[in-house]
Amino acid sequence: MADPATYRPAPGSIPDAPGVYRFRDELGRVIYVGKAKSLRSRLSSYFADLAGLHPRTQQMVTTAAGVDWTVVSTEVEALQLEYSWIKEFDPRFNVKYRDDKSYPWLAITRSEEFPRVMVGRGAKRKGVRYFGPYSHAWAIRETVDLLLRVFPMRSCSKGVFNRSKQIGRPCLLGYIGKCSAPCVGRVTPEEHREIVDDFCSFMAGNTTTYIKRLEREMKAAAAEQEYERAARLRDDIDALRKALDKNAVVLGDATDADVIALADDPLEVGVQIFSVRGGRVRGRRGWVADKTDDAGVGELVERALVTLYDGEQADGIPREVLVPVLPEDATTIAEWLGERRGGRVAVRVPQRGDKRALMETVERNATQALTLHKTKRASDLTTRTRALEEVQKALDLPEAPLRIECFDVSNLQGTEVVASMVVFEDGLPRKGEYRRFVIRGVEGQNDVAAMHETITRRFRRYLDERAALSEPEIGSDGEAEGPQLVDPDTGKPRKFAYAPGLVVVDGGPPQVAAAARAMRELGVDDIPLCGLAKRLEEVWLPDEEDPVILPRTSEGLYLLQRVRDEAHRFAITHHRGRRSRTMVESALDDVPGLGEVRRKSLMKRFGSLKKLRAASADEIAQVPGFGPRTAQAVVDALAAPQPSAAPAINTTTGEILEEDT
Template sequence: MADPTTYRPAPGAIPTDPGVYKFRDEHRRVIYVGKAKNLRSRLNSYFQDVTALHPRTRQMVFTAASVEWTVVASEVEALQLEYTWIKRFDPRFNVKYRDDKTYPMLAVSTGETIPRAFFYRGPRRKGVRYFGPYSHAWAVRETLDLLIRVFPMRTCSKGVYHRHERLGRPCLLGYIDKCAAPCVGRVSADEHREIVDGFTSFLAGNTNKVVRELTGEMEQAAENLEFERAARLRDDLGAINKVMEQQAVVLGDGTDADVIAFATDELEAAVQIFHVRGGRIRGQRGWVVEKAGDQAASGPVADGQPDPALPALMQNFLVQFYGDAVERAQLEDAEDAELNARVEHIERRGVDQLSHTEPRAVQAVPREILVQVLPEEAGQVREVLGELRGAQVDLRVPQRGDKRALAETVERNAKDALRQHKLKRVGDLTARSAALQDIQEALGLDEAPLRIECTDISHIQGTDVVASLVVFEDGLPRKSDYRRYRIREAAGEGRSDDVGSIAEVTRRRFLRHNQDKRAVPEAEEFDGSTFADEQVEEMSTDNRRFAYPPNLYIVDGGAPQVAAAQKVFDELGVVDVHLVGLAKRLEELWLPGEEDPVILPRNSQGLYLLQQIRDEAHRFAITYHRQQRSKRMRVSELDGIPGLGATRRTELVKHFGSVKKLKEATVEEITAVKGFGPKLAQSVFDGLHPEKTGE
């Protein structure tokens, strides 16, 4: 592993022009490709203090042995060259948007003399036309089953086709009119090709013509008293309508757009893209990738705030995804042109059904691309996309209406995909065992931490300070042991002090440490919907205690928070619990008394488990914080009334149901509340009706 200082370019040697750079390892393999408006500024950022770099970036600069760059004339050329080099060198540290699964497709083997339609997964092959992707395999099979009622084309394999060709009788589908039976000569190759052309044309979106023809034939058959034929056409029309209904109309007629959104955390990003053609969602695709290099966030993302890495991620995705899409489309157009040259009797049929109203390379980039956030260099990206399409592309963030609603739906899908991706790693016993073993080895524990507890602090500028304590056993949450705390010291001082809050929570958790080890708690499931203090708050009035201490106790934070918790451990004589701090910025593990943190590999199962535990503690804390804040705001009109403390405010609101009804009460009605005399009742009344007292 090389030291970055050994290959750092000399000061002033790097130009300040826009360009593209490559990091190479000791074997001269390209491991990372990036672009920059100012090469000197960007490359110098890689050779700063390595502890300030993102973990993935830090790993890259230590793996590299040299760096080189190429100056270009414009930022657009830099975008294009970056994409070209990523395709050519396939660098290991670049973000690559490969499908998180193989999507099912409906394929038509147009290159065969007697084409067939079939379900397909995998890479695209020459001489086959693909439709989709579909979200589920059953959707492909259902679509195919419905359409062969109207377009009875071949769906059998070569073996089945040749067997029935030798037997001289069709298969079952031929007998029930779901196949035109070209194997026994019921239709000729040209007639079957016309059926295939209609099938592919319908799937390509030309549905109105088929519906009109079927409707006209059905009405004509009914007029001619051919009721059986009319009923069959009616059923065919119903099948066509069902296929069309599977693609719900989400935007206005004629709208062609792709809608793209990301969901991110400190380490990974999930992207979802919905393909809308003719106003209908024709496909959905998704990826989960590791954030790296220029796409890595420089720090933690505050709650409710966008990830500062989103513009870089969006730019990288747009150029890479549509560049690949156009490249594939150009290959397919070339294959179709080669195939058309071999097809006989094209002139007799009068229409070349394998061509399109516009090349696939144009169809691959829609007229409109709706994004969650504009890329870093939106103007240059628009220019690149326009060159790929051969026409102007509208790249924008939707602000209102149906398009905004659809964009929010895509963003929700991205968040769910990221959540499912993270949960999948701890969803089975093998993954959980590997995660616990990773943590054991990284922290040097004698045994795997089967019980892990984690605490987190939540507040807004020192108000309503609360903490959470979540418990995981065998890598799974044990909600019956969750706890929450109202912080007393920090709240009393009216300031935010995360270090002091961590110390208080730790002291309250381990104050009864020795007694808890000998007690057996009453198991009561906590489902997140009940917030009674006696059920979930530590040091409450009930007898529920922890049965045993954790093997590992995690505090949210770095060295200061760990030092505060360790001080409490020393005071209370806790020596059988391992303590660690999880810093959110770089996912570092801080041990008591250690100057340097422990950094787990990014693909470590242990890191993913620790992230999940930390995120659960954060969720639990912020939920309680919001509840406390709402409770305080509900009674805020009672603040400042002389003689009215927190307990009596609560009694008033509980008695009348709301502050609004309390304001409608008379002095006599307030006096009826337990603990309120005439003087205090009058004070409350005057405080709620200052206009009547002349204040």
């Protein structure tokens, strides 16, 4: 690795101006591209004390062997040049959004004598009007099929049109009334263009006019006893309404906007974009990308915007872009979009109303897309096998860890300390073997001591059950068999008797040291141990000063992260359940004659303090052991103001847990 001091630019040589910079490795390859309002200030930060830099930034500056820059006149130019260089050089340390899909549009070739409606992809062309984008081509075809009976414009290819014109006979759509058959002269070019104009006007959002006009014509036909024509008009109205149902109104002010939302974890980010035109959702697109650095949400939003609108035609950029968090250079992004569109573009975060509700919907879609991606990734046998092999190689294990156990600790300001144990076998969770621990031998907020007790209890059970199975059983043939991991009294497996291939603790060196000490005290020295620190995703081994750094795209790191996150979730679930019961008991301390048994009856019946507070005296009186007077006393006690409680904290991550009430 290179020392950044060997290629640091000379003092005063870096200009104090906007620009774009490139770090290169010893082979001259560009490994990182960035932009800055002040090149001098930004580049100087990379050559500060290495200990103060983020580990991934440290890796970048020590991998690089040189840096150069280009000065530009404005921040907008810097943004454009930065993205051009990222696309050109594909730097390994930049966040990469890979969106190789081409999203379809509903296109109308207005420049032709007889305009055609079709599915369009790729770059937009002059003389063609576009609606969308849509998430799928079949969605366009369904919409067009419904509308052609009302607006029978041409939808055939040029070859089909010319052949029908030569033989003087229309195609099937002409016979069934879904084309006005301009190929055989049933309508003039002017009449056909009127149909096209009506179709475009309807797609642009002017829907009420046509539906009301058809309703008037239907009523007039019925009054004149032209029932067949009235029935056709009725069917046309139904077709229009079905087409409208496929593009439901979400913004009543007919806004043109793109709504962008993100869902991320330390390794990946899911992006979803809803395109709203005329107040209706016209299309949806999205992708999942690897996170190759420690970029925050604001920077991820900026990258998504540049990726989405680079190369976009002016009419494809809406007047408003809604984002979950404003990027740091929101003004620059808005100016860049405004220049591309040829008009003002607002980039903002919706706070309330329909737009906020739509943003929440898009956020849910982003979360579901990321979850689905992770599920598919985890369920693939080849991927799981590669992940286990990578963990084995990275931790120098004698064999792949087919059984992984992970432990996590949560507490509420030193009270209600709990721990969790989750089990993954062959890369998949075995929820039937999860275990929960209530930590009672630890005073105060000491998650290191809590981890020591948890590991001690788990492996003491392991040793006890292995000792109980030390005598071989005699088989039916009279031969001695190996010890069976089954309780002879219950016939159930002795699950604590299984030795894990790897023990993972949620935390860094202190938690790993505590777990290692507990295992040494019990004489367990043949089971590998590691810790996964959440903030930097570093893997710590016992008695090692430096962590093991797995590549960000490593399937092994992804597996360890899933195991750690599952242990974290399971610990929080256990903690919240105990906290809810504790809050009920605390709230009912002043109720006379209410002992522990009846408190447990209340918790068993209502489940949480929130549901108990919502219950009436009559509902509480139905619980065994409660009369009307005691039930009313419970209602009065819960109605009294309660002192605010300290927030629940996961001591390993510092995460504040949400209240259940």
